[in-house]
Amino acid sequence: MAEGTGMNGGCLACDLMLREAPLPGGTVLRTESWVVEHCVGPLGLGTLVVKPARHVVHVAELTARESAELGPLLHRVSVAVTEVMAPEQVYVCLWSHAGGVPGHIHFVVQPAGKVDMARFDAFGPALQVAMGAAECFPEAAEVERVCDRLRDVLG
Structure with missing residues (x-):
């Protein structure tokens, strides 16, 4: 993720949650501990980001409550992406570096379909x-x- 612009020490994830940076689609879902938004990077339409509502840099820093919510939430979001996007597979992975420095952790939930795999031969x-190198934004x-x-x- 790129650096942010607001008062959050350059954290784009926080800036997006606080509406200090543009967020097409707005917040998709918010739980007690987590926020789900559409990815603002070039990972394709329907790619969601699941991130802690508070600024967390390491998975080891998650609270017991955040940890307990995470697995069921990733499953729920993956089911929704599967239903809406009908991909061949849904990738779920952790990203946290910005400019080579650990940043606000976020799980990327990305629909992967044959069209993108053929287009990028990957x-x-x-x-x-x-997809990142091509910088194609929805x-x-x-x-x-x-x-x-x-x-x-x-729902």
């Missing part, structure tokens, strides 16, 4: 690297529509 981590209107559908499914 899959798995190589697909994410290729249109904000598309993100809004997908987020509305995801919110309906996540």
Whole structure:
């Protein structure tokens, strides 16, 4: 994730939650400890980010409550992405570095389909690297529509 712009020590994840940076689609879901948003990076339409509501840099720093919510939430979000996007697979991975420095942890929940795999001639981590290098961002209107559908499914 890139650096933020607000008063959060350059944390884009915090800036997005506080609306100090543009967030197409808005918050998709918020639990007591976690926030789900559409990814603002170039990982494709329907890619969600699941991040702690508080600034956390290491998984080892999660509270017992945050940890207890995490597995069921990742499952719930993955089910929603599967239903709405109908991918071949849903990747779930932890990202936390910004400019080579650990940052606000976030789990990326990414629909991976044959179209993207063929377009980038890659899959798995190589697909994410290729998509990042191509810097193809979904249109904000598309993100809004997908987020509305995801919110309906996540109810």
